[in-house]
Amino acid sequence: MKIAIGNDHAGPEYKKAIVDYLTSENIEVTNYGTDTADSVDYADFGHPVATDVETGAVDFGIVICGSGNGISMTVNKHAGIRAALCWTKEIAELARQHNDANILSIPARYTSIQQAVEMVKTFLNTEFEGGRHATRIAKIPC
Template identity: 90%
Template sequence: MKIAISNDHAGPEYKFAIVDYLNSIGVEVTNYGTDTPDSVDYADFGHPVATDVENGVVDFGIVICGSGNGISMTVNKHAGVRAALCWTKEIAELARQHNNANILSIPARYTSIQQAVEMVKTFLNTEFEGGRHANRIAKIPCA
């Protein structure tokens, strides 16, 4: 499995913990995020993840910013991207089951690092249910 991850200045510690987890389970990770708390623009760091998902270079993406909203809005502008802003593992599970989300957006200022890692575990271990949900996903424009 291949995953692209990115973060702005609110999320370096979250990213480090998530990458450690992903490495421990043998996932190949491409890091597009900043490694420092120095202020940056989330869009500059979100677009590379979305491009990798859009082009099939990776299986999933993970993006992190303070609220999770800005970076989620950014990546959702890309064709074929379905980023879900999640703040619990239950929402991450539903995002995969019902929405076939392919990017997990994490709000660093509103979740703990432990919660974020649990969301990643759940997101990656949950399958899309298809069926009636596939019909709904088909109604989401790709561009």
């Protein structure tokens, strides 16, 4: 499995913990995020993640900013991207099961690092249910 990850200045510690988990699971990670708390623009790190998911270079993406909203809005502008802003593992599970989300958006200022890692685990280990959900997703324009 391959994952692209991107974050702004609110997420370096979150990204580090997530990348540590992913690499411990032998998951290949492409890192587009910043490693410092110096102010940066989340779009600069979200677009490359979305492009990798969009083109199939990776299986899933993970994006992190303070609220999770700005970077989620950014990646959702790309064709075929279904980024889900999640703040619990239960929401991450539903985002995969019902929405076939392909990018997980994490709000660093509103979740703990432990919660974020749990969301990633759940997101990556949950399958899309298809069926009536596939019909609904087909109505989302690309």
